[in-house]
Amino acid sequence: MLSRLVLRAAPAALRALPPPVAVGVLHTTRPLHTTQQSLAPVPPLPEKGGEVRHGLIPEEFFQFLYPKTGVTGPYMLGTGLVLYLLSKEIYVVNHETAAAACILTVIIYAIKKFGADVAAFADKLNEEKVATALAMKNEAIQTLQTAIEEEKKEQWRAEGRSYLFDAKRNNIAMLLETNYRERLLMVYNEVKKRLDYQVAMQTLKRQKEQDHMIQWVEKNVIQSITPQQQKESIAKCILDLKALSKSAHAAV
């Protein structure tokens, strides 16, 4: 994140610098970030704090005096200081000194006796806190992992989209085919109806012509039968009947 800041600040800083003599040469009049700084992951807490001797004086003081005065140096310095303060009465011994002595005795006794237990208890509390935080972190990681799995599955599923599209295309093709055939059938029916109509018209016309002609012929024939012919035909019929009756009599 900081490297991004640097990358954004670098051009502005470079513009602020005097124009370069040779184009393309990076003028570094100020050192850019050379270390790999990053805010995450946060480095873990140190295990133990700075060393303190007798609960009051940091260890660095003893190390500071060790080369010149050895191990007993700081203690000699301490003794000398205390004696000086007492003798010059810069530190005054009064009722407060007695009170301080009693209080300090009690405090030191209590620390020596119960210190370890209190430390263990505090460590346990800390452990629980860290454990809950760790559990949360692990759970978050777990959920993200499952989310990744699900996502991959969905991606795999999405690969089958070609099959889906093929099926849809088939459906549409079938619809089109059906529609086409329906219309074809309709066209056929319509055309057939029109042709049937024409045929019926023709038959009707012919029939009518025939009937009319027959009627006309019959009418003319009946008209042409004169009364003379009618008498002749009736006489002929009677003669025929007589002949027939004779032959019938003979047959019987």
Next chain:
Amino acid sequence: LPAAVLLKDMKLMDVKLGQLGSWLAMRDFTPGGILGAIRRGHERYYNKYINVRKGGLGGLSMVLAGYVILSYMWSYSHVKHDRRRRYH
């Protein structure tokens, strides 16, 4: 070849005794500077002695001892009267 560090950027432990006066004069005494110095000092102490996994007694007791000494210094003018002298 180590780059020469300006006097005002040097740490206190690296300043020579003769340069102490000029070093002190160059320090930032604006309110913001003082506040920053207090904050830096506090963070150094806190991160060294208190913000650790297994902190010990020294972290707190040093602060209390410092408080005791400071209050003794502030009340010295009152404690003076308890000295063993004939004429105070």
